[in-house]
Amino acid sequence: MTEKIKNWFTNKKLSFLVTGAAGFVGTNLVLRLLELGQSVTVVDSFITGRASNIEYINNFAKENGKTGFFKFIKGDLNAPELCKNVAENIDYVFHEAAIASVPWSLKEPHLFHSNNDAAFFNILNASRLSGVKRFIYASSSAVYGANSNIPSVEDNIGEPLSVYGAAKLTNEIYAKAFFNSFGFESIGFRYFNIYGKFQDPYSAYAAVIPIWVKKILSNERFIINGDGTTTRDFCYVDDIIDINLLAVMYGGEKKADVYNAGSGKSVSLNELVQVLKGFFGNDIQYEHGPFRDGDIKYSQADITKAERELGFNPKFSLKEGLEQTLEYYMGLFK
Numbered sequence: 001m002t003e004k005i006k007n008w009f010t011n012k013k014l015s016f017l018v019t020g021a022a023g024f025v026g027t028n029l030v031l032r033l034l035e036l037g038q039s040v041t042v043v044d045s046f047i048t049g050r051a052s053n054i055e056y057i058n059n060f061a062k063e064n065g066k067t068g069f070f071k072f073i074k075g076d077l078n079a080p081e082l083c084k085n086v087a088e089n090i091d092y093v094f095h096e097a098a099i100a101s102v103p104w105s106l107k108e109p110h111l112f113h114s115n116n117d118a119a120f121f122n123i124l125n126a127s128r129l130s131g132v133k134r135f136i137y138a139s140s141s142a143v144y145g146a147n148s149n150i151p152s153v154e155d156n157i158g159e160p161l162s163v164y165g166a167a168k169l170t171n172e173i174y175a176k177a178f179f180n181s182f183g184f185e186s187i188g189f190r191y192f193n194i195y196g197k198f199q200d201p202y203s204a205y206a207a208v209i210p211i212w213v214k215k216i217l218s219n220e221r222f223i224i225n226g227d228g229t230t231t232r233d234f235c236y237v238d239d240i241i242d243i244n245l246l247a248v249m250y251g252g253e254k255k256a257d258v259y260n261a262g263s264g265k266s267v268s269l270n271e272l273v274q275v276l277k278g279f280f281g282n283d284i285q286y287e288h289g290p291f292r293d294g295d296i297k298y299s300q301a302d303i304t305k306a307e308r309e310l311g312f313n314p315k316f317s318l319k320e321g322l323e324q325t326l327e328y329y330m331g332l333f334k
């Protein structure tokens with residue numbers, strides 16, 4: 001965490017709502033807010049999140065004298081009444097709750113419409129009505145859809161290619177409309193491929209790094225989808241937490257805006273294998289499988305706008321981020 005962020009939060013006691021706090025990004029965000037001495041209400045339905053993450057946060061709060069700073073509410077944001085209750089007396093909302101999977105959204109579109117779209121609308125509207133200062137939310141690089149220009153630049157998106165992408169785009173449109181209609185401020189982050197501690201390795205829809213690391217640690221063979229030239233913008237979660245906190249600190253003109261949130265670098269799956277070999281040795285077992293249907297081939301964020309307007313400056317190289325991540329998974333699988 002940069003000194004700039006630490007200093008800004010010193011001597012401030014703001015109240016935050018974090019939705020999706022039993023999930024990967026949410027858990028990391030809550031831990032950081034508690035570390036910064038802030039007061040945090042969190043909500044999660046556990047549709048994909050883990051009770052063990054909330055337990056971890058609870059223990060962290062106890063051990064660090066922050067028990068009174070943390071309140072967990074189990075609930076589904078599909079209920080407008082719940083949204084109204086959790087948004088009361090909140091300064092800033094971080095809306096991280098959603099189901100995070102493109103392929104799953106193609107299998108169960110209605111589930112995504114309710115959890116990624118209707119739920120978003122409910123908490124956005126409740127936040128506006130309760131006088132929240134700024135609504136900060138997770139969008140996705142899936143919004144770029146059919147636009148395959150690399151690196152992706154905020155103003156240049158394409159047709160949505162999945163229900164997941166359509167829901168995230170709808171989120172951005174509602175956020176914009178709430179600013180234009182009501183003056184309600186928001187900042188959305190188009191996350192690319194985030195990795196790090198607390199990312200779920202067990203889900204059938206787990207991301208590439210947790211899947212591969214879990215296989216390696218269990219001495220199993222992992223599969224590279226395609227020939228390995230597919231690229232992704234992998235960003236370590238602590239950098240993503242930084243950019244979210246910078247959105248709280250933002251003091252420019254009032255607006256509803258979106259920013260790419262990634263490392264700004266592209267790494268091929270073959271390069272990722274090489275970095276993993278650096279940790280585990282050359283004899284890790286893998287094979288190449290077919291390309292996965294619907295996967296985009298290349299992905300990279302242009303982060304110029306976030307650097308310029310928010311002062312974003314991702315710190316972690318892939319090697320440094322993986323070092324932290326592996327420590328977490330080694331503890332989980334020991």
Ligand SMILES: NC(=O)c1ccc[n+]([C@@H]2O[C@H](COP(=O)([O-])OP(=O)(O)OC[C@H]3O[C@@H](n4cnc5c(N)ncnc54)[C@H](O)[C@@H]3O)[C@@H](O)[C@H]2O)c1
Nearest residue numbers: 020022023024025045046047048049077097098138191194
């Ligand atoms: N992790 C990534 O690489 C990535 C990339 C792009 C976008 N995103 C977006 O970032 C956000 C956080 O992602 P993550 O990786 O932490 O996902 P995650 O699945 O680990 O966490 C999401 C959490 O939201 C909760 N949730 C879902 N629907 C809910 C509802 N209706 N009410 C209450 N809680 C609900 C889940 O139970 C889960 O705990 C999501 O919006 C996701 O779409 C993530």
